[in-house]
Amino acid sequence: MLTPSNAVFLSYASEDAAAAQRIAEALRAAGIEVWFDKSELRGGDVWDRRIREQIHDCRLFVPVISAQTEAREEGYFRREWRLAVERAGDMAEDRAFLLPVAIDGMNERTARVPDSFRHVQWTSLPGGETSPAFVERIRRLLAPDSASAHPAAAVASPGSTDVPEPSVSASRSKLAALTIAALLVLALGYVAIDKFRIAKRSPVAATAVPATPAFAPPPHSIAVLPFVNMSGDKEQEYFSDGLTEELLNSLAGINELQVAARTSAFSFKGTNTDIGTIARKLNVGAVLEGSVRRSANTIRITAQLINAVTGFHLWSKSYDRALGDVLKLQTEIATAVAGALKVTLLGDVAAKVELGGTRNPAAFDAYLRGRKAYLAAHGGDYQKAIAAFTEAIGLDPNYALAFANRSLALSGTPGPDVQESFDRAQSDARKAIALAADLAEGHLALAVYFDVGSLEFTRANEEYERALALAPGNARVLRDYSIFAGAMRRTEAGIAAARRAVLLDPLNPDSHIFLGMTLDFGRQHKEALAAYQDALALDPEDPQTYVSRGFAYYGLGDLESARASCETKPDFGLSQQCLAVIYNKLGRHADAEAELSKLKAAQGDAMAYQYATIYAQWGNRAQALEWLETALRLRDPGVESVKTDPLLDPLRKEPRFQAIELALKFPD
16 A cells, blocks of 8 residues: 555546646656656556555546547546545545646536536646646645645636635535435425426535535625526527526616626536536525426416525525516516515616516517527627517517617628618617616617717717616626727726626626736736636637737737737638738748738728738838728728727827827717
8 A cells, every 4th residue: 555645646538648748747847746657557457456546645636637538438537537536525625635627628517527526626737738836736735734724725717826615525514414404495395396397406406515615705696597498399498598588687787786697607508517516606605596487378487596605595486477477577586586685675676677678478579589599699690689679679669678689789780781780770779778768788789889880989988887887787788898998098997897797707708808808908918818818718719819819928029929829710810910910020021911911802991900900010100000091981990999909009109190099089
């Protein structure tokens, strides 16, 4: 038997040996003992016994997770993982042991790993390239003094040095007490299975995650999970999802509540993630979940509210209503949830919840179909959404929310009739506000029109600020305002709004991208880089993030990293803008010219603003100013960034540039 050690055990699939080797070498270079020796992996009983002994005696267990482990249904590494989880189950609550590492952007929510691995945060080490911060965390955990003083410091989130939660062993404590509690809940009749079924996530499972000292969510914070469609018709999924979104928005309209945004809450749809893990990822103290059963003219909703810290039910109720009573139903549920959370309600809750809505069941149905189409649209193809919103407006000409959403869809519609779309967007936004003066979505829609449709930035600023005042907990409003404020050189306000959006919508890559872009406007490129890394951890395929990260590296003077980032998605138009700038700076002038030529051939004058930034960075001020004047003449939305874009800095002392800036009438 081996003597108990301070060693780190690396568990990996054979296909990932090179990446695991890099991790091992980095740790060994820091004087850390690593049990990773390919020469000993020969198979057989002796080898098997040795591996079991090492897992039993190691101080930290590091599973290396990748597309290779995802693809393999069987493998010795899975046996190692199982042995490590079994050992973790016998450990004290404050003992850090499991340190999952993802080497290629695997998503921890969907990866084929033991559920215990999801109870601790993961570290991203692309290709096994090991950061000094990770090495230092390992060193601290192996040091007896720091390990006892900081038991929760196992793994920070990717790109972060924040202290995470303890390992999975904490989730096994207080099991007997929780079992009794779960039986008590069942005895009280909260979760009769014939009345309330939540896919793969029973109330008993929800109570199986106890409180831990490291988890202290903000008071009155809540996530609304997608309600399960119990109608027996998969085509009705849009209705259950849409109704959930409306309930979420109803709660978000209560300023006393902090509500996780839709994208983050819905990211758990179809997973078997337990309530405690969801709450920790979203940093909320309560979770609302339920089911929807719709018939021809009626609806049954069953909902339950769970305290994510204790695991106990706070409230549960079933509602049977006519479809025309959906607005009133939203108010009832929002009021009940707020009461269960002991929130002191200020103002008329019904007025907030029902603002801009409809009592016409068919109009509501069409609106929900429009929301589904809007959220599913790619590349600005909002025609299905526009058609559904138009149907809703035809059924209820006073449906303010439908007007506001159609306006937003029209403002995002490209094509030869773009000006006509903008004109219709303005009309719809004004109609929404006329019908419901305090509807945040109406003011947001009008702000977007002024921002990208007419380039009236002072009026856009007024509308963004009005929308934010009306809906301070709306992540979409916060994101749109943040990037606008950053472009207007209102850096602190923009960054504050972007950080608030990240808090409310942490699993939405857009939250991190918008934060990064706002930081870039403020020349805070290092902080922006961290935000882009967080975005890529959530969505490693998004080309915009690679471009934005490339420009952040460029701002820091790290040209090779900038080049590598922008070469990741080379066919993306903005990647060609980025590479034209970076290749030129690297002295690869012919390559830079080639990238610009590709961009011009594909986009014509539509990228006038981007051409201006390229020529500005090349030092060709005359060409840069000519293209910038073209962008102004064509009403290119990119000119919003003229005031703060770092790429235009070489032009700022030019009289022609100053004339362009003056013509844009930026707010003071």
